Amino acid sequence: MKMRFSVKTVAVVPAVLAVALALGSPAFAADVTIGFAAPLTGASAHYGVDVKRGAEMAIEDANARKLVIGGQPVHFALDAEDDQGDPRTGTQVAQKLVDAHVAGVVGHFNSGTSIPASRIYNNAGIPMVSPTATNPMLTAQGFANVFRVVNSDAQMGQLAGRSAVETLKGKVIAVIDDRTAFGQGMADEFVKGVEKAGGKVVDREFTADKAVDFKAQLTRMKSFNPDVVFWGGLDQQAGMLAKQMRQLGIKATLLGGGSFENDTFLQVAGADADGAVSWDYGVPLSMMKTGAQFDAKMKSKYGQGVVAYAPAAYDATWVLIRAMEKANSTDPKVYAPFIKSVSFEGISGDIAFTSTGDLSDPTATFYKVTGGKWVPQAIARGDKVEALKD
Incomplete structure (x- = not known):
């Protein structure tokens, strides 16, 4: 930590320190x-x-x-970096943050960037809390300093299945995914969920996360x-997939898991x-206690409300801050062990962790597009699913 004061304050430092000592409080914020x-x-x-x-x-x-x-007294600042959703750039950003001696990290967004970056943070002893990375591998690595405030694909994919x-x-169920750590991981868990429920996937197709034409796979x-098509990937591609399904006369229900329950999908599709349906992480904003x-x-503040995961990012940031308070230290090596005992009611829901950092x-919510809007249909808590009343 460094003490903050400008050149103009140097002359009065002794006097300020004397007053601070007399009052029994620190003079400057760290x-x-x-x-x-x-x-x-x-x-x-x-x-x-x-x-x-959100952060x-x-x-x-x-x-x-x-x-x-x-x-x-402490003054917090955010060092925000653009990882471009690219694993290679993500590791460069991670090393940059480590070299900057940050006290902790909120991120990354994608599983594909979070997993390789987590090793860099862990080796440096810096805690990482992702608001959105869902691939089970993130916490399965066994790193003591890696956490997430979002469901794992293991739950989401199997709920969807x-x-x-x-x-x-x-x-007759078919699957297509974008081959990213998120998309493929979600699709893998979806297939497990289908089979566990006694169903069968008859066709599995693959694309890339920047593809715009899916007609070869859809043909x-x-x-x-098929009567159900599962998409493992994000919203813009899901919208294009929906349009191309209808253009080819495929009448199947498009199903997703934590990937396209937002306005972007609606605008593109x-x-x-x-008729599209999907499971999404957590509960709807309208059901969050302080969501409104x-x-x-x-x-x-921004001229735009919540897009999707700002509440989770807010909570992820407070996980780090609350652990610092519990440990009475902002040193990552001192406060990191306290993260596992952090427990509070966040914006996105109850925040507390298992021994693995999950x-x-x-919780998760099942949505259906009706009249051009995503309408919540059911809430899942663990394996228990409860239908919502109209």
């Missing part, structure tokens, strides 16, 4: 920098900017509370006459979005 990484440019920038804003709001609220840690068989009554898929206030504050009690 700067504590928290790192942040997400795609701030490119196709997923709308997500990256959203989570960055910024947490920093702002923490500073407003004038916290004292280790006997010193189960719903394909039990809710959608899928008899092969059409020969099976247009009328072809109607948080959204209003975002609109006031959420203790993750």
Whole structure:
């Protein structure tokens, strides 16, 4: 930590120190920098900017509370980096944050960037809390300093697989994914969920995360006459996939898991979005205890409300800050062991961790596009699914 004062204050430092000592309080605030990484440019920038804003709001609220840690008032700052959603860039960003001696990291957004970056942070002894990375491998690596405040694909994919068989009554189920750590990981778990529920996947297709034309894969898929098509990937591609399915006369229900429950999918898919269904992480903003206030504050500050995961980013930032408070230290090596005992009611829900760094009690919501809007249908807590009343 470094003490903050300008050249103009040097002359009065002795006097200020004397007053501070007399009052029994520190004279200056210690700067504590928290790192942040997400795609701030490119196709997923709308997500990256959203989570960055959530982290910024947490920093702002923490500073407003004038916290004292280790006997010193602290001033938090955010070092936000653009990893472009690219694993190679993600590791470069991770090393940059390590070299900058950040006290902890909120990020990354994508599983594909989070997994390689987590090794760099872990080796440096810097805690990392991802608001959005869902691939099971992130916490399966066994790193003591890696956490997430979002469900794992193991839960989400299997919920989606189960719903394909039990809710959608899928008899002929097909899968297409983008081959990213998120998309492929989610699709793998979806297949497990289908099989566990007694169903069968008859066709599995692959694409790339920057592809815009899926007609070759969909044409092969059409020969099976599927009634459910699962997409493992993000929102813009999901929208294009929905349009191309209808253009080819595929009438199957498009199903996702934590990937396209937002306005971007609706805008890209247009009328072809109607009838699509998906599981998403956590509960709807409208069901979050302080969701409406948080959204209003975002609109006031940024001119735009919550896109998707800003509440989770806010909570992830506070995980680090609360651990520092518990440890009475901002030193990563001192406060990191306290993260596993952090427990609080966040914006996104209850925050507490298992021994692996996963959420203790993750929730998920099943949505359906009706009349051009995502409408919540059911809430899952663990393996228990409860239908929502109209």
